[in-house]
Amino acid sequence: MCQLMIGSKAGFLSGFPGIESVPGPELPSVEFLNRFNEENQKKYAEADARFKESPLLKKLLEKSKLNKEKNKQETLDKYCIRGAEWGVGDCSAEGMSPDDREKFIAMLKEKAGVK
Template structure:
């Protein structure tokens, strides 16, 4: 009969315990059991330490909302600066309204709208040309004769400016 016992002995440091084995019968299987237990216990202890969950304590300032929530001191009001600021705000508002109603801005917005529409159409034609050349997508040339395919691709190249 094979039996082994495990003893925990304390070193000089009481928090560290060592595990020693004492075997009564010496055989290869008992050595394997002892070695496997020597590996299993530290492994189980490591896993339990890793998986242990403790609530997080933020400390004494955990309820403090921070310095940015504290209002600063009231600064003195200077009449000259307040009047100057009000005059500047009125002047900037007037200039903004003039610019928004200007003929130049209206022309630029119209050109931008036209360019956007033209660029969208150009990009669609470019992808259609690629799909026609590869034979995939909405512009696929599957089922067309070679002459129809060549004419279609030539028309797309002309629209995209590749010719």
């Protein structure tokens, strides 16, 4: 009986919009602050545009792109070596003789620059 009453009260109040749906009062606008804000926004936009066109940023973005490609290849090489050692994956040396397997793994490590 008690659960039924709680449920009916929740159902009755669940459609109530709440205080957050009531708009707040309109605040006065201060012209000086509006002008100051607009000037700052223009300065920031100009500085952003200059920064995006700067040679330093272009150089750093290119370096980042090259590093991403290099790091990706290093990761692939690392997993290939691990797969060869464990005998799983695309670089598996499972069907090779022990001597060929060691040569293959050494070749992978040399190619990857791993000691």
